[in-house]
Amino acid sequence: MELVYASSLKPTVFDISRLNKFTNSSRNSAVGSLFVPGLGSNSANSLVAMGSSGSSKTKFLTGSACYVLEDVPHLTDSIPDLPTYPNPLQDNPAYSVVKQYFVNVDDTVAQKIVVHKNSPRGTHFRRAGPCQRVYFESDDVHACIVTCGGLCPGLNTVIREIVCGLYHMYGVKKVLGIDGGYRGFYARNTVTLTPKTVNDIHKRGGTILGTSRGGHDTSKIVDSIQDRGINQVYIIGGDGTQKGASVIFEEIRRRGLKVAVAGIPKTIDNDIPVIDKSFGFDSAVEEAQRAINAAHVEAESIENGIGVVKLMGRYSGFIAMYATLASRDVDCCLIPESPFYLEGEGGLFEFIEKRLRENGHMVIVMAEGAGQEVLSESIQSTDKQDASGNKLLQDVGLWISHKIKDHFAKQKKVAINLKYIDPTYMIRAIPSNASDNVYCTLLAQSAVHGAMAGYTGFTVGPVNGRHAYIPFYRIIEKQNKVVITDRMWARLLSSTNQPSFLSAKDILEDMKEEENCTELLGNGDSSYSSLIDKEISCIYHNAL
Numbered sequence: 001m002e003l004v005y006a007s008s009l010k011p012t013v014f015d016i017s018r019l020n021k022f023t024n025s026s027r028n029s030a031v032g033s034l035f036v037p038g039l040g041s042n043s044a045n046s047l048v049a050m051g052s053s054g055s056s057k058t059k060f061l062t063g064s065a066c067y068v069l070e071d072v073p074h075l076t077d078s079i080p081d082l083p084t085y086p087n088p089l090q091d092n093p094a095y096s097v098v099k100q101y102f103v104n105v106d107d108t109v110a111q112k113i114v115v116h117k118n119s120p121r122g123t124h125f126r127r128a129g130p131c132q133r134v135y136f137e138s139d140d141v142h143a144c145i146v147t148c149g150g151l152c153p154g155l156n157t158v159i160r161e162i163v164c165g166l167y168h169m170y171g172v173k174k175v176l177g178i179d180g181g182y183r184g185f186y187a188r189n190t191v192t193l194t195p196k197t198v199n200d201i202h203k204r205g206g207t208i209l210g211t212s213r214g215g216h217d218t219s220k221i222v223d224s225i226q227d228r229g230i231n232q233v234y235i236i237g238g239d240g241t242q243k244g245a246s247v248i249f250e251e252i253r254r255r256g257l258k259v260a261v262a263g264i265p266k267t268i269d270n271d272i273p274v275i276d277k278s279f280g281f282d283s284a285v286e287e288a289q290r291a292i293n294a295a296h297v298e299a300e301s302i303e304n305g306i307g308v309v310k311l312m313g314r315y316s317g318f319i320a321m322y323a324t325l326a327s328r329d330v331d332c333c334l335i336p337e338s339p340f341y342l343e344g345e346g347g348l349f350e351f352i353e354k355r356l357r358e359n360g361h362m363v364i365v366m367a368e369g370a371g372q373e374v375l376s377e378s379i380q381s382t383d384k385q386d387a388s389g390n391k392l393l394q395d396v397g398l399w400i401s402h403k404i405k406d407h408f409a410k411q412k413k414v415a416i417n418l419k420y421i422d423p424t425y426m427i428r429a430i431p432s433n434a435s436d437n438v439y440c441t442l443l444a445q446s447a448v449h450g451a452m453a454g455y456t457g458f459t460v461g462p463v464n465g466r467h468a469y470i471p472f473y474r475i476i477e478k479q480n481k482v483v484i485t486d487r488m489w490a491r492l493l494s495s496t497n498q499p500s501f502l503s504a505k506d507i508l509e510d511m512k513e514e515e516n517c518t519e520l521l522g523n524g525d526s527s528y529s530s531l532i533d534k535e536i537s538c539i540y541h542n543a544l
């Protein structure tokens with residue numbers, strides 16, 4: 001049993017695997033508080049739970065009305081008695097006039113903001129921002145930045161703002177860029193980054209550091225961090241990258257190093273859970289409009305014109321869904337989460353025929369991961385993967401274009417004119433738009449504040465509009481997907497008026513699957529969030 005102290009409250013620490021038993025035996029405690037032996041049932045008492053999920057430790061702090069803080073690790077968890085220093089920002093003329101510039105140590109951000117009067121308060125995350133005391137002296141900081149995975153608009157902005165944030169806010173002068181993703185730690189050169197060298201990189205697409213898939217060798221990476229004397233690691237990347245960051249963090253902690261590991265979530269697909277959205281997503285949706293416009297102009301200009309646009313989205317169809325909603329020129333949007341079929345009543349071909357009869361043209365937008373099951377039934381699917389283990393997809397846009405052409409050629413009733421546009425890599429390579437630039441700046445600064453304050457093993461991101469520090473295990477436990485039984489997909493269906501391709505039975509099955517999934521996660525080792533949510537609502541309802 002370990003004892004840790006968080007905020008001003010006296011904590012009790014216990015193994016999370018015992019939470020079930022522990023909370024079951026406390027059902028008679030006062031509403032809104034968990035009964036902790038030794039702390040009594042006073043709702044002012046809180047408990048801190050530190051348990052292990054496989055190799056990963058989890059920190060929970062509970063409060064009244066079933067409040068739970070899923071906190072992030074801190075350097076002092078494994079290296080106690082580290083010295084602290086006043087935050088240099090307090091002497092910064094720009095910030096000295098700002099009222100309450102520092103975040104309160106008890107500030108947290110609620111994960112669920114739609115509540116009822118009797119709802120438990122539920123899960124919260126630590127609010128991101130500058131803290132009064134920091135755990136690094138400016139001259140002692142040696143930071144590094146790495147970018148991994150696929151490209152995404154805004155990568156250079158995040159790099160720029162980490163460098164400038166460290167320099168200008170904290171007086172940190174040693175920042176290293178790791179060349180070419182994770183493998184760059186041990187196989188490539190590094191570049192020195194200064195505000196001067198990164199000054200105008202936000203105007204360029206891509207990443208000035210280069211990126212890669214695969215090549216994650218944890219012990220070689222941590223050896224390199226240790227050998228170079230790096231003590232702050234900023235890791236920018238998607239779900240795969242954050243998994244890599246999590247194991248790097250574990251290894252650093254195992255070796256007892258004073259090194260803060262901060263993740264900045266990147267993915268054009270918006271498939272990272274918990275956070276509101278990922279950077280680059282807005283830019284991608286905006287740029288996709290140009291491709292959809294082109295498809296619409298082409299389709300409209302000729303009799304029975306059909307424009308097919310393929311957008312990115314391997315497992316999640318967010319870009320296709322938002323680009324469709326933004327455009328209003330799209331007749332049908334196909335995403336991986338919503339299965340569809342081609343032939344017969346209610347199928348895609350029937351819908352195309354109807355739209356051509358009504359409007360004389362149509363536009364179809366599809367995510368690259370859509371219809372993979374139909375496609376693999378039709379052509380032999382391969383199980384090829386990229387270097388990171390992501391499934392390599394067949395070109396569904398090209399395949400569907402051929403299918404549509406074949407269908408109308410066989411029918412011999414309507415002569416169609418189909419144009420297929422694949423703007424995927426053009427979209428991914430653009431610089432970020434204005435709103436993503438602002439967003440990237442906030443992400444970078446929050447990451448810098450967190451690392452300087454000694455937090456580690458966290459990903460930063462907005463939760464309901466407020467930036468928060470989220471433990472790695474919450475980011476990597478599942479992927480964010482479009483929920484087709486949610487309002488947003490219903491809005492899309494009513495905007496395009498396309499068929500849902502689902503029978504009432506399918507919808508019921510989908511909802512059941514969602515429920516089962518939550519159940520499984522709740523009982524399994526991987527999702528502490530679901531476990532905690534289930535437990536607190538159980539206690540709460542029993543107490544009422």
Ligand SMILES: Nc1ncnc2c1ncn2[C@@H]1O[C@H](COP(=O)(O)OP(=O)(O)O)[C@@H](O)[C@H]1O
Pocket residue numbers: 148149150181182183212213214215216237238239240241242243244245247266267387388390
């Ligand atoms: N489970 C994992 N454990 C450790 N490293 C991983 C894991 N999954 C992916 N990575 C590493 O993360 C990097 C990026 O992953 P990838 O899936 O290509 O992109 P993204 O981070 O954008 O999802 C790669 O270098 C890959 O080796």
Ligand SMILES: O=P(O)(O)OC[C@H]1O[C@](O)(COP(=O)(O)O)[C@@H](O)[C@@H]1O
Pocket residue numbers: 149150151238239240266267268269312313314368386428
């Ligand atoms: O061809 P590449 O570079 O491997 O990338 C293709 C994939 O990268 C993405 O753009 C983004 O994926 P990641 O965020 O995992 O890098 C996917 O939409 C796409 O399937």
Ligand SMILES: [Mg+2]
Pocket residue numbers: 149238239240267
């Ligand atoms: Mg990914």
